[in-house]
Amino acid sequence: MKKIINEEYGIKILEMTKLGQYESFRLHQSQFLIVPVTHIEEDELYELYHLSQFMVEKREPYIASIVLTKNNNLFFEKDQAKYVIIKCSTYTEGRFHQIGRDLARFHQKGRTYPYQVTKIQRIGQWKFLWEKRIDQLESFWHGRVFSQPLNRFEKMFAESFPYYLGIAENAIQYLVDTELDEDPQPIDSGTICHHRFHSATWNSSMCIKLPTEWVFDHGSRDIAEYLRHLFFEEKQGINKNGFSFLDDYNRTTPLSVFSWRLIYSRLLFPVHYFECIENYYLSAEENKTVFEERLNKILEESSQYESFLKSYSRMLSINTRRIELPAVEWLS
Known part of the structure; x- marks a missing residue:
């Protein structure tokens, strides 16, 4: 080297x-x-x-x-x-006391990028990408079910997939309704986002903002992925810390109704479940137990994640009382 x-x-x-x-x-x-x-x-x-x-x-x-x-x-x-x-x-020593504020400022600058972005563009493509992902995993699931899954992971996958397929389809419907019902505002233009933004992305002890982790997308991508990660990281504090994160972001850059609904549609889409399944089958044999335990944890916490999805609109209503999110029937 x-x-x-x-x-x-x-x-x-x-x-x-x-x-x-x-x-x-x-x-x-x-x-x-x-x-x-x-x-x-x-x-x-x-x-x-x-x-x-x-x-x-x-x-x-x-x-x-x-x-x-x-x-x-x-x-x-x-x-x-x-x-x-x-x-x-x-x-490189970061000082991130208000991650919501810092992310909002980062997005503000990213929105002013004056040139065309094509290859790392994801804005407006969620529906297509989500449907493609569902189709691939569904056909794979059919194959595993018919080949009589034997190990613990495959049994969990076989039994849980229909539930997560249903949620994913709900997320797509919610996204489609949002795009039909709401007009995007200037805040909804594309900006620099991360593949998966979370509390360790901008590590305060050694802060490095790596361009190799970026995509060009709607800012709600980073907000939703930060909240999702926060749920799995600290369930007890999700409402308090999730609210303060959203509040810090919204006070720095007020979010549109379109943005609030996009965040929710992304939280609905169970990317954490999909990635766990995909990573299990792509990983080397010695690493498979990590994803087996992760899937087990995701399934054990599925009802808590539902409660978190319900609480999102409560976080929002304190933030901006004038906004009413359409409810997802089975959740309410």
Whole structure:
């Protein structure tokens, strides 16, 4: 790795250390990360590179930027895998006391990006992506049921899938109704979001905002995924902490009715369940027990998650009493 980096970038690395999940090194008082990007297409990387450059120019704190090779390439290859070198911001110790406010400001800047985004664009595509995901998992489920599942995970999957399929279809219907009923406002234009935003994404001890984790989407994506993660992280404090997160965001950037309803449709869609099933079948044998335990936990907490979905409209009604969310019949 050191030899290839020296050839590609002209950087002589003396020592490599582990920083979180990434290999890293220091050079001239700066910290660099070596981030695998085999799963990201080259065109997507170019868009992420330009987005990160834009956010640096906007003086967004803690933005990491992709370093170009000597030949102005974005990545290098080793053992048929692709990597980028990311230069961290000079100041990496974060101070995130109000994550809702900080996220709202991040989204505000992202909305002012003046160029066309196509490859990492997700705004307006949820329905198509969700339906595709449901269809794939449903046909896979049929196959597992007919092949007589034997192990514990497959029995849980076989028995629980119809319930989560029903919820997912509800989420799509809720999304469609929202798009029919509500007019998007300026706040509803696309911005820089994360694949999955949660409390550790902007880690306060070593804050690095990685462009390789970004997509271009509606800001409700990050809000919903943060609340979902908060539920699984701290069920007892979800109403209090979820409310303060929403309140901080909404006071910084007031959300439209369209936004509130999009957040709810995304919370309804059981992406946590889908990802757990997919990750189990994609993981190596020695890692499968992790996803087996995770699925067991998701199923045990399904009624609590229903209660959380009910409580979302209560969080919102304290926030903005004038907004009434349409109820989901089976939940109410």
